[in-house]
Amino acid sequence: MSHVYIEPLPKGCWGPIDGYSLEFRDGDRVTQQVYRSERLAISEIKLRGYVPLTARVRITDKSEPAHWESV
Template sequence: MQNVYIEPMPKGQWGPIDGYALEFNDGSRMTQQSYRSERLAVDEIRLRGYAPMVAKVRVTDKTVDEHWQAAE
């Protein structure tokens, strides 16, 4: 099962999180839609048959395993 990453938006360390984007490992977006909560994004990814990964840090890098954890 392919991982899909739930990226907090806007990217970067400043400002509040306005929503969440669904991205594949290569940085391409699964959908152009932005989700207002992490829970909604996780549910959408599971409905599509992918494994959701949520960020553990604000500034993320998909190549660093410590930045991500599997959604519960």
Template sequence: MQNVYIEPMPKGQWGPIDGYTLEFHDGTKITQQVYRSERLAVDEIKLRGYSPMVAKVRVTDKTVDDHWQPAK
């Protein structure tokens, strides 16, 4: 299964998280929708047949494996 990254929005370290987007490793968004919770985003990705990856840090980089973990 291909990994899909659940990116917190807005990107960056300041301010609250307003939602989550769904992106492939290259930054291509799966949908333009912004999900209001990480759980909703994870459920959507699982329904589409992908493996969700959630951020372990606020400022993420898809090339750094330590920034991500598989969703449960």
């Protein structure tokens, strides 16, 4: 199973969260989708058979494991 990253939008610490970006790799291609809520993004990606990783911090780095939490 591949990991999928779910991040709040806009990225950074300015303003309220408008949605959640879902990012996963499909071979060499990176696919991004935007959902209104984190719960919708998690349920959609679990239905596809992926392991979702949600952001623990507002400004994220995909190479830093401490920034991510498995759901």
